[in-house]
Amino acid sequence: KGKNHYFVQVAEKGVFWIKLRTRGRSAHSSMPKAGVNALMKMVEVLHKLGLYKPPSVPTREVKEFLRRIVGEFESVEEAIARLEREEPWLAEGVRTNMMITMVPTMIKAGIKENVIPDECETVVDCRLPANFGLDYLKDQLRKALGSLEDVEIEVIGADPGTSSPYDTIFFRKIEESVSKFDPGAVCVPSTSNGGTDSRFFRAKFGTIAYGFRVTKLDVPLDEFRRMVHGVDERISQENLVYRTKMLVDIVKRVMG
Template sequence: IWGRGALDMKSMMAVEIMIFSEMVDKELNGDLILAITADEERGGSGVKLLLQKDPEKIMTDYVINEGGGEGILTKKGWLFDIQIGERGVFWYRVITKGVPAHGSIPSLGVNAIEKMNEVLNRISMFKGGYEKSTPSWRYAETLLKMEGFLENSLDTDSVEAFLNKLAEIDKGLAESVKTMLKMTMTPTMIKGGVKENIIPYECELTVDCRVPPSYSKKDVEEIVSNLLKDIDCEFFFIQESEPTLSPTNTPLYEAIEKSLLKHVPEARLEPSTKTGGTDSRYFRNRGIVAYGFQPLKVEGKYYNWFRMIHGDNERISIENLMFSYNVLKEVIEQFILAH
């Protein structure tokens, strides 16, 4: 099935609608709620708005959402992840100011774009340290062992070298794992200047900053302040979302693992904090256990697989769609169906 959203997230929506329609008239040990919402990345509406305005419609004990469940075929079998948390999202904006003048005599003005050059250089050079405390550490360690790169435990000194070896096989997978384990800053938008012949008196840069679960807003503020120290600029956050985590010692986690192993014997399931944002964070902030789990077997290199999401030639095979349906239906039956 080809088309925008085939992987992210219309396939899961179709699977959940099918399962819900088949379960809704059965005797259940509890309530089963189907919520189809949008705007999970920016967070202005969808789940966030529902929880604020009409929470009783979707308040629950457990949530299964997008964000995990990808199966990687390694040298030692299938490895699947389950998203138990996600990195914090702190988008921020940097402003540099200058003095306007005629563009033909640049020395009479102060160029705000030139001042932004140093900001861009420092952000581009920023390298966050690997965090062993993140839940994705176990996923990374298991992946490297199953690919035959690692025999003992993984440490912060060697993780980069091992992931670089993985990149020789699948750059997309290695880079994805790297970003799960550390703080990242990515310049995403820049604008400055008002006319071709006027020295720009203001420049604005937007940065997508994401952090592992061990970071707080205060930590991010301190790191950015130190990074931009001695530069004549100001910065402020335009979106803030603290990292979130759900426990793994729950009946739902057990049902997910049991169902997966029934369909893929000897597979491994490890927790992760995926690179993007989901609206599971709003549930977790209210004490609700939320897991990202759409079981899919990655077909081909992860590099090519992930580039399809929001990209060209997005598609999902019928076999993968049915695999997702069968595993998730098993999960729901085990977890909530009256026996």
């Protein structure tokens, strides 16, 4: 639409870390039939996780995000399809916002090169749509694993997702500041797939907390995305000054 869009994070997905454990029976690896390989059992578990297609949960925040980006729409899928034609990476981010993701990140098995492992552990990083909790995660795990049995599940980390309302004076003050620095720009309530410190303030104190990082793209978008948590993560001096000026302006508006 020829307008700049400023994302204001009003919600974030929950972060749950789980440990999956399979057990078998040790034996010398030269005699595979003599033991039960826990690692091979885990391979089947990971295969099931990789194939699972979780349901989409279009949250209020996702619907508003799409409305401000693409305009009015009849269905969420139609809106995402329209967005995908212009910004495929952004459409993929919205799809991820709406579903649970379960990504294996660490695996441990075996004590020696020639011993069939009798235990295998895999850590899975799970991200849930905002305001969904452990019961939903367990239900989705059961559906993903299907008929597989003898898989132990241990929760080793749990930070439920949170959200803040965006029909607030605070949000409007951000919009006023954005309009001052970039006339015609649009503020868009967004959901973060990653975790931020906002969740602690929302959960503990009921604080209205927003994530707002102002960035003018001065490098190609693909390059900018690769820099996030990369070896060359940075922002330009121009962006640092621009961001600081706008944040100071927002504080003055809110406190004034």
